[in-house]
Amino acid sequence: MEYRIRTWPDKILKEPTKEVDFFDDRLKEYIDKMWEFMYKEEGVGLAANQIGIPYQILVIDTTIREKKSEEETENPVKMVLINPKIVEKEGQVMSTEGCLSFPGVQITIPRYKRVKVVGKNEKGEDVVIESSEFLSIVLQHEIDHLNGIPFINYLSPLKRKLVLDKYLKSLKEAEYQTG
DSSP: OOOOOOTTGGGGGOOBBBBBOSSSSHHHHHHHHHHHHHHTTSSSSGGGOOOOOGSEEEEEEEEEHHHSSSSSOOOOOOEEEEEEEEEEEOOOEEEEEOOTHHHHHHOEEESSSSSEEEEETTTSSSEEEEEEEEHHHHHHHHHHHHTOOGGGSOOHHHHHHHHHHHHHHHHHHHHHHHO
């Protein structure tokens, strides 16, 4: 398998991922690769399909944001979540987000203010996470990826078209300059 950051419109970003039913060396390799790419690209979260792994795995490290800004992050965490599902959600907040799979794109979209997520850790043990603020937004963003839902889907059709046209044009220009 070739690990690399997958960028839109890569097909794997549009498809729901498969549940993990293995907790072995293969899973450990996937998680190690995900940390490697997330840190290399300076992200705070990464879904497995963003590097070509078609399984429900995500990694998050909000301590990175804590180090980079004065902004207070609620209890910074570093976590791996397998087969995560949002089981409760409440409130709404507007969130300005970027995405490693859409380099250069920043958009403001609605997110839930608080979410409760269930899943498993890398050992296969059940995990329940109740979060609000930044961690809640990162969890929603990464779980959406695992479900094949890119963050641009939260935009109106017209705004989505404008953002995608601008993004694809910038990709072509970058390709032209390097090619």
